[in-house]
Amino acid sequence: MSDLASKIESVLFVSTRPLSVKRLAEVLDSDSKKVETALDDLGKRYKERGGGVSLVRAGKEYQMMSSGENAKIVQEFIREEFTGELTRPSLETLTIIAYRGPVTKPEIEQIRGVNCSLILRNLMIRGLVEAEEDKKLLATRYRISMDFMRYLNIRDISELPDYERLRSDKHLQELLEKKAETPPTAS
Structure with missing residues (x-):
């Protein structure tokens, strides 16, 4: 090859x-x-x-x-895999998208410090996240879906707890600095 x-x-x-x-x-x-x-x-x-x-x-x-x-076994696996509880890395990624979105995959990975491809795919399959093409950036941006908002029973993303404070660049910078000081853990 x-x-x-x-x-x-x-x-x-x-x-x-x-x-x-x-x-x-x-x-x-x-x-x-x-x-x-x-x-x-x-x-x-x-x-x-x-x-x-x-x-x-x-x-x-x-x-x-x-x-x-293999369609039957794959469908069964997907049904089981994507109806259970979200993993901690999935919850972290979903939180980043909810508070910082729309956001690109590299931005998510910069915040989390690990590759997020499979997590993003899982969140999209579950219907919690949607991808949209940003023609200016020539990149895919991720945002939460209406299903996510319906699940949390909110009408607007700003109804999330501490939305304005956590969305600010200043707070994100503080979190990134703290993360840089902390030894990495397996995700």
Whole structure:
């Protein structure tokens, strides 16, 4: 497998949404033609080897998905996985989005200090978070959903406890400084 195909595979694996050839080329600082060739090679490899994961093309976008043969077990797992209680890292991420949103993934990761791709995917699957494209920043921004607000029985995000104080940049800076002084823990 080429280095470019390996990078594409990694990016598609952690992406919370399908990606176009153009977007992959931007992210990987590569040429669109090379990305298309690598995607074709990657698609052939997945098709030849079979297995539980496949590379799916929908129009001009690509995404990694579980194979159709495993749909029943995957649906059961998702139902169990996403109906239970939220983990502490999920709650932390949801809190950041609620008080700081709309916010980008790198901003969330700067605050938390760890990769949040899977947590964001889980929160979106649960319907608590929504992704929106920011055309100016050329980035995805995350915000809480109406389901989140309905669940908490609030009509406006500002009804969250200490919303104005916790939303301020000054308070966030204090928290980041405290976090920098504290040894990291496993999340």
